[in-house]
Amino acid sequence: MSPHTTRRWAWIHKWSSLVCTIFMLLLCLTGLPLIYHHEISHAMGYETEAPAMAADTPRANVDEVIAVAKALYPGKIMMYMSQEADEPNIWNLTLGDHPTDTNFKPVAIDARTAKVLAQHNFEDTFLGVMFHLHVDLYAGLWGKLFLGFMGLLLVVAIVSGVVLYAPFMRKLDFGTVRRDRAPRLKWLDMHNLLGIVTLVWALVVGATGMINTWADLLLKYWQFTEMAEMVAPYKNLPPPASLASMDDSMQRALAAEPGMKIGFVAFPGTPFTSAHHYGIFMRGDQALTSRLYKPVLVDAQTAQVTDNRELPWYLTALLISQPLHFGDYGGQAMKLLWALLDIATIIVLGSGLYLWLKRGAAAPAAAEAALPAAALEGLSK
Structure with missing residues (x-):
């Protein structure tokens, strides 16, 4: 990949990540309790259960x-x-x-x-509050469409991150975290590692979330x-x-x-x-x-x-x-997997913000040049 092409992909990744990250953090944080909405509703006394009766009890x-x-x-x-x-x-x-x-x-x-x-x-x-913050920001259709656009930017950030990740990792073994280097570089490695590990899940959840925001429009059609x-x-x-x-x-x-x-x-x-x-x-x-x-x-x-x-x-x-x-159709094992991947994505997003905020700190030039390679929300550019 030529330097010009790399810079173009880095620019796309940087700004798609920067624009959507805060909202993606909100969606990950509010989505986590929604994965366990049945369990939380039951614990809080909002889950209604039918009294036990014989299986052949006639229906009203x-x-x-x-x-x-x-x-x-x-x-x-x-x-x-x-x-x-x-x-x-x-x-x-x-x-x-x-x-x-x-x-x-x-x-x-x-x-x-x-x-x-x-x-x-x-x-x-x-859960009602979490649901509205996750689905429409209490802004109805326009809130849904706005979050759908943020989901589109997430997909763009993921795809551009994948394009940039391969050349970045040529000099390092997969999964390398340089713990003996500066904190910022260590967080960059962790950011990239978790980003690539959660890649497929984040792409699936981001794409399906974007589709869900079109529900009102599809129903109207x-x-x-x-x-x-x-x-x-x-x-x-x-x-x-x-x-x-x-x-x-x-x-x-x-x-x-x-x-x-x-x-x-x-x-x-x-x-x-x-x-x-x-x-x-x-x-x-x-x-x-x-x-x-x-x-x-x-x-x-x-x-x-x-x-x-x-x-x-x-x-x-x-x-x-x-x-x-x-992830609520595959039993408790799938819910747990979705929750763990959601938490990992929160760490990716949070580390991306940290890297962006610390971008002015002293850092090796080589590391600075590699920052666009963050696989999901590389905000360190």
Whole structure:
């Protein structure tokens, strides 16, 4: 690689790293507790558990479950209801003043007895704060897009760091940390070593995080294309005067997709369906397929299935990227691996800041010339 090309890659690596590092540190710090969100919620008393009952205990009529939730909040309407893959005995319902209400009320109800189990509001918890700082900085769509741009800069920094790393390491064995040299040089070696070790993980998490920030835009695109096609016959019809039985609607959705389970239901007017339909999203029962959904549209007035089809590739890619980003689909071993790699990346980012702040200190010229080779967040240039 010519000196001119090296300088160009060094400039790209330097500024992509400098711009995104503070935000990447924030994302790594807030992402760490989110890896263990189930465990933390349980420890803090926010994880709702269904009472132990016989496996053959009959399930309550879903309409009764909805009636119990609406009795808690008279005047509010149903927005969503869902079940976690690992907790099928609890219905999680959200109610609001209108279909897109952001100040919604959550209710967890036993699917067998129709009794209220909890009314925890995730927004008010420690994990709720961590989630918003990690996802949108409390700035909605613009916050997501900004963090997505930071994720893009991270990917650029990783790629440029890899390009620069090989020539830098020609003079050293892999993994060398020159402990007998100046502290700054020792930190540079540690920075490069951890950077290259966490390279693949950081690239995967950075890329999937960037994809996740496009969720709102991808959903809007789906609404204006495939969803519009699915509900085209209802385009000029008035909203339904009354809503059909949700229990009947679910049974017909299950019959339309045998072998699948109900993941969540979007009520008329919410972003996942139309003003005339229940959007019943079916899922598989395996580690991966439980994260993938297939929409079944049910006429909210007649309870008849009107359309069901696979999600487009871009929403499937989004759904796959979400669990991969947090590492929460492979059990405790994968969570531990994700946590350790997250901590290593925090050290890489922190050491990069240290090297940048100490850049004015005396250092061997050769080391200074090699600084662009930091593999992830080389802020020492």
